[in-house]
Structures are given as structure tokens and as C-alpha cells.
Amino acid sequence: MSRRSGVLEFAVLGLLRESPMHGYELRKRLNTSLGFFRAFSYGSLYPCLKELLRQGWLVEEQSGAAEESRPALTGRRARIVYRLTAEGKERFEELLDQTGPDAWEDEHFGVRFAFFGQTSRDVRMRVLEGRRSRLEERLATMRASLARTREKVDAYTLELQRHGMESVEREVRWLNELIESEREGRGEGRDHSGSENPEVGVEQNDTDRNTDIT
Amino acid sequence: MSRRSGVLEFAVLGLLRESPMHGYELRKRLNTSLGFFRAFSYGSLYPCLKELLRQGWLVEEQSGAAEESRPALTGRRARIVYRLTAEGKERFEELLDQTGPDAWEDEHFGVRFAFFGQTSRDVRMRVLEGRRSRLEERLATMRASLARTREKVDAYTLELQRHGMESVEREVRWLNELIESEREGRGEGRDHSGSENPEVGVEQNDTDRNTDIT
DNA sequence: GTTAGCATGTAAGGAGTTACATGATTTT
DNA sequence: AAAATCATGTAACTCCTTACATGCTAAC
Numbered sequence: 001m002s003r004r005s006g007v008l009e010f011a012v013l014g015l016l017r018e019s020p021m022h023g024y025e026l027r028k029r030l031n032t033s034l035g036f037f038r039a040f041s042y043g044s045l046y047p048c049l050k051e052l053l054r055q056g057w058l059v060e061e062q063s064g065a066a067e068e069s070r071p072a073l074t075g076r077r078a079r080i081v082y083r084l085t086a087e088g089k090e091r092f093e094e095l096l097d098q099t100g101p102d103a104w105e106d107e108h109f110g111v112r113f114a115f116f117g118q119t120s121r122d123v124r125m126r127v128l129e130g131r132r133s134r135l136e137e138r139l140a141t142m143r144a145s146l147a148r149t150r151e152k153v154d155a156y157t158l159e160l161q162r163h164g165m166e167s168v169e170r171e172v173r174w175l176n177e178l179i180e181s182e183r184e185g186r187g188e189g190r191d192h193s194g195s196e197n198p199e200v201g202v203e204q205n206d207t208d209r210n211t212d213i214t
Numbered sequence: 215m216s217r218r219s220g221v222l223e224f225a226v227l228g229l230l231r232e233s234p235m236h237g238y239e240l241r242k243r244l245n246t247s248l249g250f251f252r253a254f255s256y257g258s259l260y261p262c263l264k265e266l267l268r269q270g271w272l273v274e275e276q277s278g279a280a281e282e283s284r285p286a287l288t289g290r291r292a293r294i295v296y297r298l299t300a301e302g303k304e305r306f307e308e309l310l311d312q313t314g315p316d317a318w319e320d321e322h323f324g325v326r327f328a329f330f331g332q333t334s335r336d337v338r339m340r341v342l343e344g345r346r347s348r349l350e351e352r353l354a355t356m357r358a359s360l361a362r363t364r365e366k367v368d369a370y371t372l373e374l375q376r377h378g379m380e381s382v383e384r385e386v387r388w389l390n391e392l393i394e395s396e397r398e399g400r401g402e403g404r405d406h407s408g409s410e411n412p413e414v415g416v417e418q419n420d421t422d423r424n425t426d427i428t
Numbered sequence: 429g430t431t432a433g434c435a436t437g438t439a440a441g442g443a444g445t446t447a448c449a450t451g452a453t454t455t456t
Numbered sequence: 457a458a459a460a461t462c463a464t465g466t467a468a469c470t471c472c473t474t475a476c477a478t479g480c481t482a483a484c
Contacts, residue, residue: 006470006471007471008471008472022435022436023435023436023437024434024435024436025435032359032363033359033363033367033371033375034371034374036352036356036359036375036378036379040472040473041472041473041474042435042436042437043437043438043439043472043473043474043475044471044472044473046436046437046438047437047438050437078435078436078480079434079435079436080435080436110374113370113374114370114371114374115370116370117368117369117370117371145246145247149246149247153247154331155331156327156328156329156330156331157247157248157328157331159392160248160324160327160328161247163388167381167384170381170384174377178373220442220443221443222443222444236463236464237463237464237465238462238463238464254444254445255444255445255446256463256464256465257444257445257446257447257465257466257467258443258444258445260464260465260466261465261466264465292452292463292464293462293463293464294463294464429484430483430484431482431483431484432481432482432483432484433480433481433482433483434479434480434481434482435478435479435480435481436477436478436479437476437477437478438475438476438477439474439475439476439477440473440474440475440476441472441473441474441475442471442472442473442474443470443471443472443473444469444470444471444472445468445469445470445471446467446468446469446470447466447467447468447469448465448466448467448468449464449465449466449467450463450464450465451462451463451464452461452462452463453460453461453462453463454459454460454461454462455458455459455460455461456457456458456459456460
């Protein structure tokens with residue numbers, strides 16, 4: 001009944017924390033900026049926004065003409081702009097700090113990583129290491145299964161298993177680099193600037209076009 | 215109402231084509247042999263089996279003692295063994311030949327590939343090439359999006375996008391090799407033996423233990 | 429003047445999970 | 457004797473999609 005999706009809620013709060021937006025733009029950002037991994041439809045986005053409003057984490061802003069310097073854009077359509085409230089900000093911060101086992105599961109890890117810029121370093125470490133050990137666990141099961149089923153399955157199935165394992169191994173190596181990089185306190189040229197710095201966010205890009213993943 | 219899941223139905227028919235099995239064992243095979251990519255629960259498996267029975271594609275075999283040489287295993291529990299009917303076999307063949315755009319989407323491609331051993335070569339080619347062009351389409355969108363959003367998103371988001379793109383590029387390379395290999399008619403040592411050869415299937419492995427992916 | 433994109437929503441349904449209910453048997 | 461594994465099943469719920477409904481504006 002309540003449409004409290006976890007992933008979607010988290011992503012919406014996170015994106016709105018950077019800057020207020022209307023639904024249509026929000027969806028585009030969900031499908032691109034956030035690492036491409038998911039495609040949400042309006043059928044889930046709008047009900048989610050409604051629920052977040054109900055919780056008091058968002059407020060509507062019937063933005064028609066104000067604060068935009070160009071008057072050409074004002075006449076589009078209703079365009080309900082959503083802004084994060086103080087409570088919403090608090091809620092998001094609360095979610096950011098959660099390091100339950102959910103955080104490193106497939107469905108959640110991507111979106112958690114996408115907001116690492118807002119996440120404290122120790123939480124980042126816990127999530128990265130949690131993810132890694134989760135994947136290593138999975139690798140162990142895969143290897144055991146491979147050793148047992150080899151010869152019994154056909155070549156295509158075997159190739160699929162091999163490729164699947166290689167993908168997981170690759171992600172583990174990626175995580176190793178990231179964890180190493182976190183430990184060094186951002187050594188190699190990258191500046192993630194710790195857990196502060198909201199200025200890296202997006203600043204009113206009305207010029208976006210065709211950003212859908214089909 | 216009808217619980218006709220597509221992926222699950224296809225996988226169950228395919229596994230039962232190799233040899234009759236009971237539900238519990240079926241689930242283990244779904245989570246391991248089939249490339250690890252999905253974990254189905256009993257809550258979906260049993261209703262699916264029920265539906266397949268209703269369609270006449272499966273029959274129950276109250277297998278208690280027969281055909282097993284060791285009498286030690288007979289006393290376990292009811293153990294309803296399912297066997298594919300002629301209609302079920304036909305249905306599976308029908309599904310194997312489908313090359314609609316669904317076949318190369320994320321949810322379906324894995325399971326389609328897992329049964330390539332039973333699939334005719336031209337269908338294999340269509341599915342592999344369909345998958346590849348689907349991914350290349352996605353890559354184009356990603357690249358366009360990256361070019362537009364660079365500088366506007368923070369370093370973590372960018373890293374996530376970069377890693378996501380690399381994963382897709384890697385799968386494209388994998389597909390290229392597979393397509394090449396199909397064109398050569400299985401050149402390099404691998405013998406997938408065309409579209410015939412049901413003997414590669416699994417033959418009654420009662421010794422399986424701990425094959426779950428947690 | 430019609431296609432494509434912008435913009436917001438709802439209702440119905442699909443595909444799966446979790447939690448529960450039950451009970452045998454094997455291993456520790 | 458307890459814990460794990462084997463084995464089957466159901467009800468309620470979650471989360472998301474598709475299809476529909478509506479209407480405006482920009483570009484071709």
C-alpha cells in the first residue's frame with residue numbers, strides 16, 4: 001500500500017538533495033546519472049513521489065515562472081517541482097548511514113555507491129567490504145558447484161558459468177582497487193572530497209535531451 | 215492468476231527435458247547449473263509446476279522405490295517426481311525457436327544461452343547477434359550521456375558509470391568471440407555438437423549437497 | 429499539420445519474495 | 457537431543473511494468 005520502495009525512495013531523496021526537480025527530469029536522472037543500472041517508469045516514480053510528500057519529506061513547488069531567467073521555458077506545462085524538506089534531508093542521512101546486509105546486495109549496492117559522495121568514509125568502507133565479502137562467498141559456492149558439475153553439463157552451460165564467475169571476479173578486483181584507494185585517502189588524482197561538498201551536484205540543466213536508456 | 219513466468223517456465227521445461235526430477239532438486243539445478251544468475255524460491259517454483267501440470271506439459275510420478283537400485287534412499291518423503299510429456303517437449307521446442315526481441319533482454323538471455331545445446335544454430339546466431347546489437351545500442355546511449363554529464367556529476371557516480379560501461383563492453387567482446395566461434399562451426403577445441411545430443415544431460419545425481427547460492 | 433518530446437498521473441496486472449505451516453531423516 | 461538438510465506447499469505482500477488517459481509545445 002505505501003509504495004516505500006527502498007531503492008527508489010533512496011535515489012529520489014538523494015537526487016532531490018542535490019537540487020529540486022520535477023518528476024520528468026527526475027526519471028531521466030534515475031536512468032542515466034545513477035550508473036544506468038535501472039530503468040524506473042513513471043508508474044513507479046509518481047506514486048513514490050506522492051508517498052514521500054505524504055511523509056513530509058518533500059514539498060511541492062508550483063514553479064511556473066519564478067527563479068528562471070529565461071521566460072521562454074515558462075509556458076511548458078504545470079511542472080510540479082519537488083524540494084526536499086529538513087525532515088527529508090534527515091531521512092536521507094539516516095538511510096545513508098545504514099550498513100545492514102541489504103546495503104551490499106545486488107539491488108542496493110549500485111545506488112548506495114552512486115551517493116558515496118554524500119556518505120561518510122567509514123560507512124563507505126563497510127559497504128565496499130561488505131560487498132566484497134558477499135561476492136567472495138558467492139565465488140566459493142560457484143567454484144564448488146563448478147568442480148562438482150563439470151563433465152555433467154554441456155559446453156554452453158559451462159561457458160555461461162565460466163563467464164558468470166569471471167564477471168564476479170572482475171567486480172572483486174574493482175572493489176579491491178576502490179578499497180585500496182579509500183585506505184590511501186584518495187591517492188591517485190581522484191578527489192572525492194570526503195563526506196562534505198554538496199557543490200558537486202547538478203545545477204539546473206534544462207538543456208537535457210534524449211537521455212533515456214531504451 | 216496463471217503463474218506463467220516465461221523464464222521459470224522455460225527453465226523448468228528445459229531441465230525436465232534432460233531428466234525427470236522432483237521440485238527440490240529442480241530448484242537446486244535452477245540456482246547452479248543454469249549459470250547462477252537467478253535464485254528462484256519455492257514460492258514461485260511449486261505454483262509454476264502446478265500450472266505446467268494443468269497445461270498437460272508435465273505429469274506426476276509418485277516415485278517411491280522403483281528404478282533406484284539403492285533401497286536406502288526410498289524412505290525420504292513423498293518426493294513427487296515430474297516428467298515431461300510429449301506436449302511439454304513440443305512446447306519447449308516451440309519456445310526454443312522463438313527469436314522475438316525478448317530473447318536478448320537481460321532477464322531472458324541467460325536462460326536462453328543455458329539451453330543453446332538444444333537450440334538450432336540459426337536461432338543461436340540470431341539470439342547472440344540480437345543481444346550484441348542490444349548492448350551496442352545501450353553503449354551508444356551511455357557514451358552520449360557520459361559526454362553530456364561529465365563534470366556535472368561527482369567522482370563516485372562517474373566511476374560507477376565507467377565501470378558499468380566497461381562491463382557492457384566486456385560482454386560485447388565475449389559475444390563477438392562466441393559469434394565468431396559459431397561462424398567457424400566450433401573451431402577451437404570446444405565441441406558443442408550442434409543441435410543434437412541429449413546425452414550430455416545430467417544422469418540422476420543423488421549425491422548433490424549444499425548447492426545453494428545464498 | 430503531424431510527429432516527437434515534454435509533463436503528469438492511474439488501474440490492472442505480472443513476477444517474484446518472505447513468512448508461515450508441516451513433517452521426515454540424517455548428521456553432529 | 458539438537459541442528460541441518462530434505463521435501464512440499466500456501467497466503468500475503470512487494471515492487472515494478474504496461475497500458476491507458478490527458479494535454480501542451482517545438483520542430484519538421
